[in-house]
Amino acid sequence: MGSLLVVLVLTVSIFAPWLTRHSPEEMDMEARLSGPSASHWLGTDNFGRDLWARIAFGSRISLTIALSSVAAALLLGTVVGLASGYFGGLLDLLLMRFVDLFLAFPPFILALALVAVLGPGVSSVTLALTAIFWMEYARLVRAITLSESRRDYVTAARSLGATDAHLLFRQILPRAFGPLAVVATLGIGTAIVAESGLSFLGFGVEPPAPTWGWTLAYGMRYLRSHMWLSTAPGLAILVTVLGFNLFGDGLRDRLDPRGLVRNS
Amino acid sequence: MSVLRYVVRRLIVFVFTLLGVAVVVSALLRLVPGDPAVVFLGENATPENVAALRQALGLDLPWPVQLARYLEGVARGDLGRSLFQREPVFALIAERLPATLELALAALLLGVSIGFVLGVISALKRGSLTDLAVMVFAQLGVSMPVFWLGILLSALFAVRWGLFPAVGRGSFAHLVLPALTLGLGLASIASRLVRASLLETLHEVYVLGARARGLPHARVVAHALRNALLPVVSVLGVRFGTLLGGSVLTESVFGWPGLGTLAVSAISQRDFPLVQGIVLVFATVFLALHLAVDLVYGVLDPRIRIEAGGGPSAD
Numbered sequence: 320m321g322s323l324l325v326v327l328v329l330t331v332s333i334f335a336p337w338l339t340r341h342s343p344e345e346m347d348m349e350a351r352l353s354g355p356s357a358s359h360w361l362g363t364d365n366f367g368r369d370l371w372a373r374i375a376f377g378s379r380i381s382l383t384i385a386l387s388s389v390a391a392a393l394l395l396g397t398v399v400g401l402a403s404g405y406f407g408g409l410l411d412l413l414l415m416r417f418v419d420l421f422l423a424f425p426p427f428i429l430a431l432a433l434v435a436v437l438g439p440g441v442s443s444v445t446l447a448l449t450a451i452f453w454m455e456y457a458r459l460v461r462a463i464t465l466s467e468s469r470r471d472y473v474t475a476a477r478s479l480g481a482t483d484a485h486l487l488f489r490q491i492l493p494r495a496f497g498p499l500a501v502v503a504t505l506g507i508g509t510a511i512v513a514e515s516g517l518s519f520l521g522f523g524v525e526p527p528a529p530t531w532g533w534t535l536a537y538g539m540r541y542l543r544s545h546m547w548l549s550t551a552p553g554l555a556i557l558v559t560v561l562g563f564n565l566f567g568d569g570l571r572d573r574l575d576p577r578g579l580v581r582n583s
Numbered sequence: 584m585s586v587l588r589y590v591v592r593r594l595i596v597f598v599f600t601l602l603g604v605a606v607v608v609s610a611l612l613r614l615v616p617g618d619p620a621v622v623f624l625g626e627n628a629t630p631e632n633v634a635a636l637r638q639a640l641g642l643d644l645p646w647p648v649q650l651a652r653y654l655e656g657v658a659r660g661d662l663g664r665s666l667f668q669r670e671p672v673f674a675l676i677a678e679r680l681p682a683t684l685e686l687a688l689a690a691l692l693l694g695v696s697i698g699f700v701l702g703v704i705s706a707l708k709r710g711s712l713t714d715l716a717v718m719v720f721a722q723l724g725v726s727m728p729v730f731w732l733g734i735l736l737s738a739l740f741a742v743r744w745g746l747f748p749a750v751g752r753g754s755f756a757h758l759v760l761p762a763l764t765l766g767l768g769l770a771s772i773a774s775r776l777v778r779a780s781l782l783e784t785l786h787e788v789y790v791l792g793a794r795a796r797g798l799p800h801a802r803v804v805a806h807a808l809r810n811a812l813l814p815v816v817s818v819l820g821v822r823f824g825t826l827l828g829g830s831v832l833t834e835s836v837f838g839w840p841g842l843g844t845l846a847v848s849a850i851s852q853r854d855f856p857l858v859q860g861i862v863l864v865f866a867t868v869f870l871a872l873h874l875a876v877d878l879v880y881g882v883l884d885p886r887i888r889i890e891a892g893g894g895p896s897a898d
Contacts, residue, residue, distance in 0.1 A: 420603045424862070425869045427828025428846075432862045435850040436614045512728050516832050519730050520847055535731060539836075542738050549738075553731035561726040 321569050324562025332378040341369035343376040343529040352545055361551050364537065370548065373529035374555045380530050381559070384441060385510035388448035389503050395449065396456025397499070401487050403457065404464025415461070418454045426451040430513060434522045444523050448510050459502060463495045497574045504567035508560040515556050531556050589881045597874045602654070604866045608859050609653040613646060615855070623666055623853045636666070640855065662863065663856035665849075672860035675845065680864065682752055683841035686833065687826050689758055690765035694826075695819060697766065698773020705774060706781040707804065717774055724771025729829040733764040733836035750838035761837045765829050769822060776818055780811040813884060820876030824869050 331338060340358065341347075347367035354362045361370040403414040421429070433447035467473060468491060476490055517523040518532025526533055531552045538548030612619055620636040621628065634643075641649040656662065662672035705717035740760060741749035747760050784790060784807040793803050831843035838844070842861055849857040 416603075419600060420607060423600050423604050423870055424607075424866045425824035425827040427825070427831065428862055428865045431831065431846060431850065432608075432611060432858060433614070435853075435858045436611050436619075436855070438616065508726065515728055516730060516828075519728075519832065520835060520850075522850060532730075535734070539734055542734065543742050546738055549731070549734050553728065553734065556728050556731065557723075557726055560728070561722065564722065564726050 321562050321565025321567070324558055325566050328378060328382070328559045328562055331375050332382050335372075335375040335379060339369065339372040339375050341372045343368065343372040344527050345369065345372075352541070352548075354547075362545075362547060364534075364548055365541070370534075370551055373534050374531065374552055377529040377531045377534060377552070378555065378559070380441070380524055380528060381511050381514055381556075384445050384448065384514045384524075385507050388445045388452060388510050388514075389506045391445065391449040392452035392506070393456050393499065393503055396453040396458075397460050397492070397495070399453070399457040400460025400462075400495075401464055401492065404461040405468055405483070405487055405491070411461075414457070418457050421450070421454050424451075427513060427516060430517065431520075431522065434517055439522055439525050441524050444514055444517055447517070448513055451513070452506055452510065455502060455506070456499065459498055460492075460495050463498065464491050467491045467494050501567055501571045501574060504563055504570055508563035508567070511556065511560050511563070586882055590878060593874060593877050593881070597870060600870060601867060604870070605654055605657050605863060606650060608863045608866075609650045610646075611859055611862070612640065612642065612855055618642075619853075619855055623855065639664075657863070662860035665854055665857045667849075667852045667854045667857070672857050675857065676842065676860055676864050679840060679842045679845045682839060683827075683830055683834070683843060684868075686758070686761055686765060686839060686841060687823070687830055689762035690769065690826060690830075690833075691819075691823065693762050693766035694769025695773055697770035699777055701770065701774035702777025703781060703804075703808070705778045706785070709782065717778070721771040721775045724767050725775075727768070728832075729764060729768055730832040730836055732767060733761070733833055736760050736764055737836065752840055761833050761839050764836070765826060765833045768829065769819070769826060772822060773815065773819060776815045777811065780815055781807060784808075784811040813880070817876060817880055820872060823872045827865055827869060 345368065347363065349367065350359065350363050351365055351367040352363060353359060353367075356362070359369050359371065361374065363369055364373070399414050399418070403411045424432075430444075430447040430451050433450055434443055437443035437446065464487075468486070473486055473490055476486060481490070514523060515530070515532035515535070518530035519536045521533070521536070523532055524530050535549050535552040535556075538545070538550075538552065541548050615622055618633070618637070619640060620633045620642065624632055624636060637643050641652055644652070653663075660673055662676070664670065665672055665675055668675060701717045701720070705714045708714050737749050737760060740746045748754075748757050749760075751757055785804075787807070787810075790803060790807050793806060798806075830841065831846055833839065834841045834843035835847055842864065846858065846861045848854075849861060
């Protein structure tokens, strides 16, 4: 189910120009606030812009930011976690206190603060989301590195002359791939919600870019008369996040069947 | 490790983390691309005005001096003056904080209560249709953006049926929809946690032993619940941060006059001292709650104190 929803969203995002009959910014004042029709599948907004086109093209913004921020957080967190867990000592102490410092902020508040100082835009939002996600990966990779580096196969490889780089990237890191994949998949859903939240407040990618959050916020002005304007982008966010969450849950159950048995 | 040593240790960590948070908050101004004074005043501002604002913000000083001044101010409760409203940041925050705490606590209470009941029912009726319905609710609740849920609740219960006010604060009726919006996400997480924890505890040897001794089912479940709830409390404490973040969005949907709506207007107006003050207060509340959960957990469960005293780290 999760993978089906993810494939559906990715398909819409990639093939958006072929799946829509209008540009997301094209205005048709004669058709403003019209209901669903053959020409406008989900109707139009106050400027006569096609809602389906805005949602389809909006998925590109959400997914680009979510995937980039999760990838950047994964990379940063992995490097910090590996260094911290493998070399230990003062480096570990300093890096982990740095992680603790970032964890001291409520995540969305930290993202808001960063967007406040950096200004709106794709790169600012991506950076802000990276800043609130990397610590989770760092702690996970550190824990795995700590436990793996004490195992016999690592000791044996080291005594055979394996370098630190070989041990870190060829022996220890591959053991973290499974758990990282699960956390990253679930993280994409969280990133989409956070990005939509920032856009909803007007601090994401600036209009007229068709972000889901802003489309939803705009639709709120017509709640009494045209509820679908906020329902459609909300459903788009829900379906996408649900897809990644279910996919992540499925991945976790496959990688750790004990958890499935325990909780079923 | 004794309870007293554990408490002192946690308090020291709390103070140092708070200090680190204040340093990060102070450094936020330095992250602004370009000159923050020009960003606030606009490109057409006179050099005199820009210089005056730079001085007011402490940007004319080297960062260590600016940091020392900021920390000294924070220690005295002086968070600077709002650039836009020209009032002390502390006073503006003090005026709005109770509303945010009221909303967050109501949501916490509602979320934990609903989640607890659903989680227990789901675990006790494992594999049934009820269990499936609770799990679907939990999955939807976790995936649904809080602001969209707020809009839907507002559209139905306020706009269409007129049961509750759509915006504002003042009466219990005003609190219902915002607290429900913020609390349902937490209820979803809590129901999953309680279900998983209770299912695991119900398979523990001491529970099986209690059953074998012929204890009534209700008493066995009550025994299991007490132990099952310990990890749930810890995780929910951490989740309070998400609740605070969600409060910004919820307040925006319902026009709730709290710290969240103040933050949104401060960011829109590029009112940097006010943004810094709000972030500092949110982080302090968040850390204080973590500390409270840690202390309660440490007092209740001696294993935590042993770990904190040099045993295997949870990191």
